[in-house]
Amino acid sequence: MDNRIKEYRKQNKITQDELAKAVDVTRQTIISLENGKYNASLQLAHKIAKYFGVMIEDLFLFEEE
Amino acid sequence: MEFRKKLKVRLYTAIAYIIIGAVFIGLSFTRLGANEMISSFGAVFAVMGIARIVQYLRITKDEESIHQREIAETDERNVMIWTKARSLAFSIYILAAALAVVVLYLMNMNFAGKIVAYNLFGFVAIYWICYFIISRKY
Numbered sequence: 560m561d562n563r564i565k566e567y568r569k570q571n572k573i574t575q576d577e578l579a580k581a582v583d584v585t586r587q588t589i590i591s592l593e594n595g596k597y598n599a600s601l602q603l604a605h606k607i608a609k610y611f612g613v614m615i616e617d618l619f620l621f622e623e624e
Numbered sequence: 625m626e627f628r629k630k631l632k633v634r635l636y637t638a639i640a641y642i643i644i645g646a647v648f649i650g651l652s653f654t655r656l657g658a659n660e661m662i663s664s665f666g667a668v669f670a671v672m673g674i675a676r677i678v679q680y681l682r683i684t685k686d687e688e689s690i691h692q693r694e695i696a697e698t699d700e701r702n703v704m705i706w707t708k709a710r711s712l713a714f715s716i717y718i719l720a721a722a723l724a725v726v727v728l729y730l731m732n733m734n735f736a737g738k739i740v741a742y743n744l745f746g747f748v749a750i751y752w753i754c755y756f757i758i759s760r761k762y
Contacts, residue, residue: 583695584695585695585702588699591701597701600700
């Protein structure tokens with residue numbers, strides 16, 4: 560699943576560490592999310608979307624098979 | 625469970641380890657448990673207990689390190705990694721033990737083979753019991 564976390568993070572001029580602290584995860588989780596190596600749980604996806612003030616589907620690009 | 629309570633439980637566990645270790649070491653000086661294995665066992669417990677207390681003191685030195693530790697332990701990616709690692713370790717253990725049973729029987733080491741086989745059976749039985757309990761929960 561692709562996501563636009565990096566894009567939103569850069570737009571908002573915040574670091575990975577700041578985002579990690581804001582959503583209570585480690586920085587490594589943010590790095591893995593941005594690299595597409597890890598898919599966030601619904602709860603984390605909701606937290607990140609809420610932090611950026613966007614809808615989950617704007618941030619995470621769900622692909623139908 | 626609140627993280628601070630979790631840390632407290634870990635501290636009490638560490639103290640219990642030290643007590644168990646001390647008991648084993650004490651036993652090794654008596655006629656009842658006079659063998660090296662008992663004292664080594666005791667030393668391992670005591671060292672584990674001390675290491676856990678040192679870790680507890682490092683974590684609880686200030687609010688920030690408690691929070692950092694809580695995040696590291698509850699981070700969903702870390703939890704996933706731990707779960708996957710445990711699952712892989714379990715699979716490798718089952719395969720290695722099954723292979724060991726065959727090799728031990730081929731080498732006519734029937735008693736050792738039997739012990740490994742019972743151990744394997746026990747592990748699989750525990751897995752299915754856990755599966756049953758967890759599947760009822762969700």
